[in-house]
Amino acid sequence: MLRKQLKYDFIFAARFFLGMGAAGIGLGLLVFIMGGLSQSPANFSLGAMQLMSTAWTVALAMSVAQIYQLYSRQFFGEVGHLMLTLPVGRGVQLLSKYLVALFWSFYIFATMFLSLRLMAARSESSSVGITGPGGEVLTGINLAGPLMQFAALAFSAVAILFLIVTLANCTLGGWRVHTIIAWLVGGLYFAAFVWAIAAISGRAREWVTVDTSFVHDGVVHMGMRTFLAPTIGADIGRVPLGDMYVDVYLIAAALAFGLAAAGATHWLLRKKITLA
Amino acid sequence: MDNILEITDLGKRYGRMVAVEGVRFSLAPGKILGLLGPNGSGKTTIMKVIMGLLTDYTGEVRIAGAPPEVHPPGVAANRYISYLPDAGHIPTWFTTEQAIRFFADFYTDFDEAKAGEMLDAMKIPRHKRVKALSRGMQEKVQLAMVMARRAKLYILDEPIGAVDPASRDFILNTLLAHYAEDSAILLSSHIIADIESVLDEAVFLREGKICMMGEADALRQERGMSLDQIFREVFRNA
Numbered sequence: 001m002l003r004k005q006l007k008y009d010f011i012f013a014a015r016f017f018l019g020m021g022a023a024g025i026g027l028g029l030l031v032f033i034m035g036g037l038s039q040s041p042a043n044f045s046l047g048a049m050q051l052m053s054t055a056w057t058v059a060l061a062m063s064v065a066q067i068y069q070l071y072s073r074q075f076f077g078e079v080g081h082l083m084l085t086l087p088v089g090r091g092v093q094l095l096s097k098y099l100v101a102l103f104w105s106f107y108i109f110a111t112m113f114l115s116l117r118l119m120a121a122r123s124e125s126s127s128v129g130i131t132g133p134g135g136e137v138l139t140g141i142n143l144a145g146p147l148m149q150f151a152a153l154a155f156s157a158v159a160i161l162f163l164i165v166t167l168a169n170c171t172l173g174g175w176r177v178h179t180i181i182a183w184l185v186g187g188l189y190f191a192a193f194v195w196a197i198a199a200i201s202g203r204a205r206e207w208v209t210v211d212t213s214f215v216h217d218g219v220v221h222m223g224m225r226t227f228l229a230p231t232i233g234a235d236i237g238r239v240p241l242g243d244m245y246v247d248v249y250l251i252a253a254a255l256a257f258g259l260a261a262a263g264a265t266h267w268l269l270r271k272k273i274t275l276a
Numbered sequence: 277m278d279n280i281l282e283i284t285d286l287g288k289r290y291g292r293m294v295a296v297e298g299v300r301f302s303l304a305p306g307k308i309l310g311l312l313g314p315n316g317s318g319k320t321t322i323m324k325v326i327m328g329l330l331t332d333y334t335g336e337v338r339i340a341g342a343p344p345e346v347h348p349p350g351v352a353a354n355r356y357i358s359y360l361p362d363a364g365h366i367p368t369w370f371t372t373e374q375a376i377r378f379f380a381d382f383y384t385d386f387d388e389a390k391a392g393e394m395l396d397a398m399k400i401p402r403h404k405r406v407k408a409l410s411r412g413m414q415e416k417v418q419l420a421m422v423m424a425r426r427a428k429l430y431i432l433d434e435p436i437g438a439v440d441p442a443s444r445d446f447i448l449n450t451l452l453a454h455y456a457e458d459s460a461i462l463l464s465s466h467i468i469a470d471i472e473s474v475l476d477e478a479v480f481l482r483e484g485k486i487c488m489m490g491e492a493d494a495l496r497q498e499r500g501m502s503l504d505q506i507f508r509e510v511f512r513n514a
Contacts, residue, residue, distance in 0.1 A: 004381050015369070081361035085327050086382050089351050271331055 001088045005096040009070065010103070016066045017104040020059060021111035027052065028115030035119075052119060056112045063108045064161070064187075067101045071162050075269070076169045090269045094162070094262065101158040102151065109150065152251040156258035163261040166268045278341030279304050280356075280429050280460045281326065286335035288321050288484075295321045296484040299335070303429070303460045308451075308474055310492075311464040312503070313481035314511050319464035320362055321484070323433050325349060326462075327359050340428055355385075358427035362434045364414055368407035372400055372417055379421050391424035394450065412439040419447055423454040430455055432463040436470055444470045472503040480510055 031052070074083045074097075083093065281303040288296040296318040303309050311319040324330040326337055328350030336344055339353040347353045366375050372395055379386045395402065398416045406414055415438060422430065435451070436444040444467070452474060455461055465471050472478075478495060480488040487510060488495070492503060499506050 001382075007381075008378065012367070078361075078363040078365055079367055081329070081359070081363060081365040082367075084329055085354050085357075085359050087351055087355050088382070 002092050002096060005086075005088055005092055006099060009074075009096045009100040012074070013066065013070050013100050013104050017063070017107055020062070021107055024056070024059065024111045024115040025118070027055075028118030031119045052116060056115070059108065059112070063105065064157075067104070067158060068161055068165065070101065071097050072165050072169075076165070091266055094266055094269065097162070098155065098158055098262065102154050105154040105158070106150070149251055149254075152254035152258070156254040156261070159258040159261035159265065163265045163268075166265050170268055279338075280340055281462065282336075282338040283322070283326075284336040284338070286322065286325060286333060286337065288318075288325060288330060288333040294484050296325075296333075299481075299484075299486055301479050301486070301489060303462055303477075305428075305458045305460055307476045308461040308463065309477040309479065310468075310471060310475040310503075311462065311479050311481060312466070312468055312507055313464075314466055316483075317481040318484040319481060320433055322481075323359075323361075323431050323462070323464065326431060327357065328354065356428040358422045358425040358430045360418055360422040360430075360432040360435055362437065364406075364418065366406055366414075366418055366421065368405065370406050371403050372406065373402040375406065375417060375421055376402075379424070383425055385426040387424050387426060390454070391420055394420035394424065394454070398446075412443045415439050416443065416447065419450060423450060426456065426459075428459050430459065430461045430463075432461065434464055434466075436465060436467055441470070448474055468504040468507045469502070475503065478503055480507065482511065 073079050075093075084090075086093075279302040283299055283301050286296055286299040287294075299318070299322060301309070311322060313319055321330065325333050326339070326349055328348070337349050338344055339347050339349065340356045342353075347356075366378075370378065376388055376391050376395075379391070380388050392402075395417065398413070398420070400409065400413060400417060400420075406417060409417065415435070419432075419435060422432070430451075432451070436447055439447065448471065451461065451463075463471065472492065475492045478489065478492050479486055488506070490498075495506060496502060501509070
């Protein structure tokens with residue numbers, strides 16, 4: 001049944017994510033082509049990347065919203081009358097949604113990264129415009145370590161989002177009220193969680209020196225630094241992995257948070273679910 | 277033969293509000309039982325408890341003769357039950373063909389040919405999205421998916437509530453034509469006049485409690501009036 005549940009959850013989410021990712025890569029390709037025609041390719045690329053960073057911040061927020069809807073509608077909306085009466089256990093349904101949410105999170109980050117790489121291709125730096133602590137221009141991408149970190153963070157973020165929605169539904173009832181509150185609380189929780197993880201890893205002090213808004217810079221730079229781990233300045237918990245560093249504490253804390261949230265969500269769904 | 281459904285002293289609260297209290301009835305194979313009552317009388321709550329959509333209830337729900345600890349309401353019991361909720365539950369972006377595929381994927385007792393025949397009889401195109409259909413057509417699609425299963429128990433919540441009189445007749449005829457003699461149907465409605473002709477038994481609910489129940493013919497004979505008239509008399513001031 002997991003395979004069948006995965007199939008339909010994947011299809012439900014693909015309707016939104018496929019198009020968004022494709023549009024992002026399309027824009028990156030367009031900037032790459034237009035940069036070649038521009039008299040100043042480097043400036044054109046950097047300008048486009050700054051604009052695109054804002055667009056991708058919005059895209060990330062929309063992705064979180066879509067993941068929330070995938071879960072909320074199928075458990076607590078009218079479609080829940082169908083999904084929750086299938087011969088599929090709650091645990092299997094939850095696991096399917098976690099896996100699908102993780103897949104599409106990776107997809108969005110991959111398309112975002114590819115899009116920005118396309119835009120940066122004609123700039124003077126062959127990186128995505130990030131400089132290291134010593135002022136050096138970063139080149140090359142090694143994804144193995146950052147992907148592990150991103151996977152742990154993404155799992156935790158999804159699990160916590162699902163837990164917030166379930167808690168709100170179980171305690172408040174009335175889908176309009178719980179939807180609004182779940183959004184606010186979920187968003188604050190997610191932001192606080194990211195900040196807490198960053199603080200554990202010592203990254204937070206880097207962010208407070210940035211003079212742009214936390215939402216924009218935090219989300220975009222977190223994504224960048226996840227893929228460019230050599231730039232991270234934290235020492236505690238860093239484990240060398242080839243020429244990369246992996247934050248063991250970050251991964252352990254993220255997984256612990258995620259598993260706790262997943263367990264609590266599963267228990268709530270079995271015991272407290274209300275589909276009024 | 278064991279009853280397909282047995283409800284004993286069922287109670288359900290939403291905080292301080294009593295939704296259902298002391299409800300007790302059973303349903304034998306081959307019977308059609310109507311849960312009748314005005315809006316808010318607890319019909320949907322009872323059905324959702326049977327389907328495992330609501331928990332934290334008191335009392336006992338026994339499905340297909342199995343003790344609750346063996347087949348509690350939920351995943352295991354739902355293999356025997358085909359459920360039509362009050363709200364639209366098929367994703368509206370599905371085509372009718374995709375809806376058939378979906379039910380066939382998850383239910384081993386789903387008869388694809390039967391579903392196709394019903395949709396063809398209703399003249400519903402296979403490749404049209406559910407959201408492009410009228411409300412009545414959507415109800416018919418959902419009913420076709422539910423009745424195409426070879427279930428032991430069919431639970432239909434307000435199956436004719438949102439459709440025109442001609443469609444109501446069609447839906448009721450479809451119900452009678454497509455359920456097996458060893459199955460049973462539990463349906464709810466507040467439009468008594470249209471459904472009473474198909475009912476074998478009736479349970480009248482008011483404010484979550486049973487105020488009258490029995491075989492439909494016996495109730496009519498006892499009161500000398502139709503179930504619809506009994507309903508109007510019982511709930512005149514509800």
